[in-house]
Amino acid sequence: MQLKLVVNKNDIHRKNISKNLLHYGVLSGVAFEILLLTTFLLYSPVFARSGCCSWHGGVCGCGCCDGTPLSSTCAPYYPECYGGGYYPPVYVPQTPQAPKINASFSFDPNPDGETYTVHTSWTNVTNTGFSLSLHKNPGGDPGPLTDTMTNSFTFYNVEPGTWYMDMKVGINHVWSNVIYWEVDVPPWTAPLPTTTPTPTFTQTEQPNSGWIAILLIMGIPLAGWLISKITNNTKKTE
DSSP states (O other): OOOOOOOOOOHHHHHHHHHEEEEEHHHHHHHHHHHHHHHHHHHHHHHHHTTHHHHTEETTTTETTTSBBTTTGGGGGOOHHHHOOOOOOOOOOOOOOOOOOEEEEEEEEOSSSSEEEEEEEEOOOOOEEEEEEESSSSOOOSSSSOBBBBSEEEEEOSSSSEEEEEEEEEEETTEEOOOEEEEOOOOOOOOOOOOOOOOOOOOOOOHHHHHHHHHHHHHHHHHHHHHHHHHHHHHHOO
C-alpha cells in the first residue's frame, strides 16, 4: 500500500508569513528597547540639570544666577566647569589691612669685615604672628610661615646696601597685606675697641711726722717748766 503526503501550499505560505512576522517582531522589540535606553541616557542629564538652582534663579555659567555655587548633586552634570569632577567651593578669606606700624633699625658690624647683624623693633600691635624677610625689592612676600610673635627680630650676615624689610601681620590667623620699610645698611666699619678705664687712687694727705716729733720734743720741756713755775708760785703763797 502506498501512502501519499498531501501538502497544502496555502498552509506553507501562512507559516512563512508567521515566521517572518515573529522575526521582525523580535527585532523591532530589541530596537525599541535600544532606542528607549539611548533616549534615557541622552536626556536624563537634561532632566536632572533642569532642577538645578531652581530656587536661585536658574543656572548661569558654572553657578546659580544669584551667585550661589552649584550643589554637590548638580555639579557632576557640569563637567566643563570642574574638569570632569566635582570640586566643592572653597572659602577664600578677604586679606585684612595691616595696622600702621613704626619700625627702627640698628646695625652691629660682624668680625668678618663684610656684614652686619641687623636688629629691628616695631610698634607693638595685636597680632597672631609676624612674617618677615629682607628683600632687594620692596613689597616681596615674606612667605606663609610665622617668624616671630614679638615686636622685634634680628637678621644675620646682612651685606651693606639698600634693603627692604617686608612684613605681614597675622590678624585673627589670616595674613595681612605686605608692608615694608627701606633699610640702608651702611658700609662696613670696624667696631670701636672696648677700653677698660684705668683706676685712679686718691691719697689722703697725712700730717708730717717730723713736725710731730719736733712738737713733742719742744713740748715736754715746756710742760716741765710750766709745772715747776706753778709749784714755785704755790710755795711762795704759803
